[in-house]
Amino acid sequence: MHVEEKFTDATWPASPETATLEAKNKYLGFWLFLGGETVLFASLFATYLALKDKVPDSSMPLAKDLFEIPLTFAMTMILLTSSLTSVYAMYHMKNNSFQKMQTWLVITVLLGFSFLALEIYEFNHYVHLGHSFTSSAFGSAFYSLVGFHGAHVTFGLMWFLALMIRNAKRGLSLYNAPKFFVASLYWHFIDVVWVFIFTVVYLMGMVG
Amino acid sequence: MTNQQSNSANPNLNLAFRRKQNAEEMKHQVITFAMMIFFTVIAFVMVAMDSISSWFTIPVILLLAAIQVIFQLYYFMHMKHKGHETIALFIYSGLTVGLITVLVFLTIVWL
Numbered sequence: 001m002h003v004e005e006k007f008t009d010a011t012w013p014a015s016p017e018t019a020t021l022e023a024k025n026k027y028l029g030f031w032l033f034l035g036g037e038t039v040l041f042a043s044l045f046a047t048y049l050a051l052k053d054k055v056p057d058s059s060m061p062l063a064k065d066l067f068e069i070p071l072t073f074a075m076t077m078i079l080l081t082s083s084l085t086s087v088y089a090m091y092h093m094k095n096n097s098f099q100k101m102q103t104w105l106v107i108t109v110l111l112g113f114s115f116l117a118l119e120i121y122e123f124n125h126y127v128h129l130g131h132s133f134t135s136s137a138f139g140s141a142f143y144s145l146v147g148f149h150g151a152h153v154t155f156g157l158m159w160f161l162a163l164m165i166r167n168a169k170r171g172l173s174l175y176n177a178p179k180f181f182v183a184s185l186y187w188h189f190i191d192v193v194w195v196f197i198f199t200v201v202y203l204m205g206m207v208g
Numbered sequence: 209m210t211n212q213q214s215n216s217a218n219p220n221l222n223l224a225f226r227r228k229q230n231a232e233e234m235k236h237q238v239i240t241f242a243m244m245i246f247f248t249v250i251a252f253v254m255v256a257m258d259s260i261s262s263w264f265t266i267p268v269i270l271l272l273a274a275i276q277v278i279f280q281l282y283y284f285m286h287m288k289h290k291g292h293e294t295i296a297l298f299i300y301s302g303l304t305v306g307l308i309t310v311l312v313f314l315t316i317v318w319l
Binding site: 009010014018028031032034035036037038039041042043045046047049050069072073076077080083084087088091094095185188189191192195196198199200203204206207208 | 222223226227230233234237238241244245248251252255256262265266269270272273276277280281284285291294295298299301302303305306307309310312313314317
């Protein structure tokens with residue numbers, strides 16, 4: 001199979017993300033990158049756990065004073081749903097229906113942006129409560145971990161948008177199908193990290 | 209690496225088979241998603257109820273998170289399909305190093 005070959009629904013391969021050698025290599029290489037990302041986030045989690053609630057004076061807010069269930073719950077539901085919508089996009093990619101894939105990716109991107117908007121609101125709110133990047137070791141560790149995740153969300157959104165715009169008039173091919181697939185893997189990985197953030201940082205922070 | 213293909217020489221029969229198989233897989237993905245939402249809600253409700261001891265809540269919510277991540281990796285990220293052995297090596301190596309890092313920071317590093 002050649003990357004620029006024209007396909008019909010019947011000839012489109014069952015696994016376009018690994019149909020060419022380039023795609024296979026990209027797929028494997030991307031998972032190696034995700035293994036590295038796991039280590040990166042683990043070291044940020046470790047730092048956060050070691051420095052949690054380490055503040056210079058007792059007037060400063062601690063984790064249990066800051067975090068609130070409704071906002072964290074809304075952010076979690078939004079990101080989890082965006083993971084499902086990107087699964088729908090890849091379902092349509094495998095069925096060679098480009099427009100449906102684009103539609104689901106648009107929904108995914110919109111959900112991603114609403115997650116980001118809530119995160120910006122949240123950080124702004126905390127800064128007003130006296131919890132900033134420079135206010136304490138707790139603050140630095142918190143914003144490094146959660147902010148790094150937010151930066152990953154931003155990068156994921158830019159990645160999706162770049163692929164969607166660049167390929168809007170080209171349709172699906174074995175050249176770009178693996179690109180869409182790898183971007184959706186990245187998006188799922190962001191959700192994996194968030195599962196640990198909402199559990200370890202927010203829920204465990206609220207329990208005490 | 210993913211779906212099995214039928215061996216028919218007729219591409220249209222093959223297509224119908226694959227469409228059905230993809231739809232079947234999508235149904236499993238939606239079930240996975242429903243379970244992930246369910247586990248998330250349980251975790252939040254446990255934390256919202258102050259009456260439950262934190263000695264019980266924390267291990268349970270960590271367990272729920274681990275289950276969710278397994279769903280995400282094996283279903284949404286397709287690790288349950290064939291040909292993911294090297295990928296599993298990468299991600300489990302990452303998780304092992306990560307776990308050791310967290311353990312070290314929680315035990316032998318003190319501030």
